[in-house]
Amino acid sequence: MTETLAANRLQGSGAFALELDGVARHFGALVALSGIDMRIAAGERRAVLGSNGAGKTTLFNAVTGDFLPTAGRIRFFGEDITDLPPHERIRRGLRRTYQISQLFKGLSVLDSIFLACRGVSRRRFSLLRPKATDVNMVQAESILNAVHLEAYRDLLVATLSHGQQRQLEIALALAGAPRFILFDEPAAGLSPTERRDLVAILNALPKHIGYIIIEHDLDVALRVSEYVSMMHNGRLFKEGTPQEIEADPEVQEIYLGGKHG
Amino acid sequence: MSLTVAVGAAPRQNWLEKLGAGHIILAVALVLYPLVASDFFLTQIGGYSLIFGMLALSLMMLAGYGGMVSLAQITVAGIAAYAIAILGENNSNVLGLGWPWWIAAPFAILAAAVASALIGWISVRTEGIYTIMITLAIATATFYFAQQNYAIFNGHSGYAGIRAPVFWGVNWRDPKAFYYLCLGSAVLSYAGILYGARSTFGMTVQAIRDNPRRMRALGYHVTAHKVFAWFLAGIIAGVAGVLLVWFNGRVSPGTIGVDAAIDVLIIAVIGGLRHPIGPFLGALVVVLMQTFAIDLVGAERFNALIGLVFLVIVFISPDGILGLWGRIRPQLAQESLRSGP
Numbered sequence: 307m308t309e310t311l312a313a314n315r316l317q318g319s320g321a322f323a324l325e326l327d328g329v330a331r332h333f334g335a336l337v338a339l340s341g342i343d344m345r346i347a348a349g350e351r352r353a354v355l356g357s358n359g360a361g362k363t364t365l366f367n368a369v370t371g372d373f374l375p376t377a378g379r380i381r382f383f384g385e386d387i388t389d390l391p392p393h394e395r396i397r398r399g400l401r402r403t404y405q406i407s408q409l410f411k412g413l414s415v416l417d418s419i420f421l422a423c424r425g426v427s428r429r430r431f432s433l434l435r436p437k438a439t440d441v442n443m444v445q446a447e448s449i450l451n452a453v454h455l456e457a458y459r460d461l462l463v464a465t466l467s468h469g470q471q472r473q474l475e476i477a478l479a480l481a482g483a484p485r486f487i488l489f490d491e492p493a494a495g496l497s498p499t500e501r502r503d504l505v506a507i508l509n510a511l512p513k514h515i516g517y518i519i520i521e522h523d524l525d526v527a528l529r530v531s532e533y534v535s536m537m538h539n540g541r542l543f544k545e546g547t548p549q550e551i552e553a554d555p556e557v558q559e560i561y562l563g564g565k566h567g
Numbered sequence: 568m569s570l571t572v573a574v575g576a577a578p579r580q581n582w583l584e585k586l587g588a589g590h591i592i593l594a595v596a597l598v599l600y601p602l603v604a605s606d607f608f609l610t611q612i613g614g615y616s617l618i619f620g621m622l623a624l625s626l627m628m629l630a631g632y633g634g635m636v637s638l639a640q641i642t643v644a645g646i647a648a649y650a651i652a653i654l655g656e657n658n659s660n661v662l663g664l665g666w667p668w669w670i671a672a673p674f675a676i677l678a679a680a681v682a683s684a685l686i687g688w689i690s691v692r693t694e695g696i697y698t699i700m701i702t703l704a705i706a707t708a709t710f711y712f713a714q715q716n717y718a719i720f721n722g723h724s725g726y727a728g729i730r731a732p733v734f735w736g737v738n739w740r741d742p743k744a745f746y747y748l749c750l751g752s753a754v755l756s757y758a759g760i761l762y763g764a765r766s767t768f769g770m771t772v773q774a775i776r777d778n779p780r781r782m783r784a785l786g787y788h789v790t791a792h793k794v795f796a797w798f799l800a801g802i803i804a805g806v807a808g809v810l811l812v813w814f815n816g817r818v819s820p821g822t823i824g825v826d827a828a829i830d831v832l833i834i835a836v837i838g839g840l841r842h843p844i845g846p847f848l849g850a851l852v853v854v855l856m857q858t859f860a861i862d863l864v865g866a867e868r869f870n871a872l873i874g875l876v877f878l879v880i881v882f883i884s885p886d887g888i889l890g891l892w893g894r895i896r897p898q899l900a901q902e903s904l905r906s907g908p
Binding site (some may be wrong): 368392393396397402404408409410411412413417418420421422424425426429430431432433435436478481482513 | 763765766767768769770771773774776777778780781782783784785786787788792
């Protein structure tokens with residue numbers, strides 16, 4: 307598996323989920339991203355590491371369209387999506403989670419996931435109550451199980467613990483038919499038990515769903531990814547397998563040392 | 568004042584259980600009320616409370632479910648009332664196109680809903696206090712326009728001589744008939760909101776209130792949903808406006824003044840924004856006070872008494888009368904929050 311992925315990357319052809327060519331983003335004089343070239347095969351699971359301010363979340367925002375890149379092109383399954391608005395990218399199967407949970411505190415857990423499923427269907431607008439047999443309701447129930455929240459089905463989101471809210475954050479990204487997901491620090495603030503749960507949830511995702519995960523916890527990042535990209539000061543500076551990255555002295559210096567100043 | 572309406576999923580029940588004992592007792596009491604009430608209590612208290620309850624309900628729907636506090640609901644009702652005067656008959660010798668009520672009334676309600684959607688479309692760019700300010704500006708501007716425009720609004724004096732319809736052999740201005748007309752309209756609005764809160768659209772509006780950015784990211788058109796919520800609130804306010812003008816027989820700029828706009832907000836806040844029954848409770852309290860405070864403290868101080876009661880309720884319970892009820896019966900409130908309406 308890893309060999310084919312590596313071969314695809316070298317050839318620059320094949321079924322890429324995501325291709326970034328020279329993507330840059332400037333905020334005034336601040337260069338948040340510069341010359342990012344990245345190829346991620348369909349179904350590949352990639353970790354993006356880097357210290358705070360390395361440009362990881364800006365990279366996500368450029369891919370999802372929350373901020374448009376200043377330069378460069380982005381292709382999603384071969385289609386140029388650089389100028390598409392965010393909701394068009396969602397309809398093509400791109401999803402993201404947020405570093406700070408973006409949830410609906412006044413809704414129940416199940417209803418939140420239901421709305422996420424409805425959002426990408428054609429029946430977004432309906433004045434009727436959804437039946438329990440509604441296709442989106444059935445999808446929501448199965449996602450509920452996939453993120454281990456079935457016991458909290460009818461609770462208000464506001465009453466969930468932080469860890470459960472992070473699981474729901476992932477559930478919202480699984481709604482519809484995702485082909486590729488961007489996870490922004492899903493393990494932030496989780497207890498060791500919750501982290502193990504998270505690793506289990508990510509590893510149990512259907513194989514065709516690829517993702518990029520931003521994660522500070524190397525232990526989590528290296529266990530849920532096949533390949534790792536390191537970022538520093540808005541640039542990609544090293545790529546490799548989790549083993550290579552873990553052993554790299556330069557990575558240890560910049561990432562682990564840089565994290566705390 | 569909390570603007571969060573909590574709605575959870577209800578377990579499967581038959582329709583009688585779904586309705587709940589509280590609703591059944593309330594319905595019986597409201598239907599039997601004319602047996603014990605005088606004409607004055609039927610219309611001045613019953614009818615008015617239901618009409619102002621509907622007005623406050625249209626505000627509660629926007630504020631509670633949508634997080635959009637509007638001070639222009641009385642303006643929307645006023646547009647329906649003026650439309651009845653203009654399209655139907657009046658004795659002010661201005662306009663009065665003489666349309667039959669069954670064309671004029673739906674048309675007036677539609678006009679109100681479209682006006683409400685327009686106000687919504689203007690104000691959805693804003694949030695929180697800015698929505699209140701922009702709707703207050705619209706309400707004030709409409710008041711002054713109505714006062715100074717003679718071609719359409721007949722200026723300061725407005726329209727008089729508007730008659731409620733007579734059909735099925737009933738004069739709907741008669742106290743009993745009018746009370747039941749108000750009750751029917753209020754029940755339909757109330758039931759519609761209770762049902763709608765758990766519809767896909769209702770959940771969408773609540774989710775947009777909680778996190779518009781995420782809803783956009785999930786593929787929803789946030790502005791369109793908000794504007795449609797204003798349209799629906801406009802229908803309820805429009806029906807209230809039609810009932811108001813049928814009962815009063817007249818409409819003037821005073822009907823849609825800033826005082827009236829603030830009254831609607833006070834009713835909604837006194838009642839509570841957590842559940843659609845709140846606006847009707849608030850309307851009953853305010854109508855009772857407006858009617859009887861004069862007897863208690865005299866004509867010069869009755870507004871002070873109303874203000875004082877408002878302060879006391881808001882001070883001891885930011886969620887209004889509904890919140891008070893929740894304090895008296897904490898377990899019950901917890902239950903209703905969990906299982907939803």
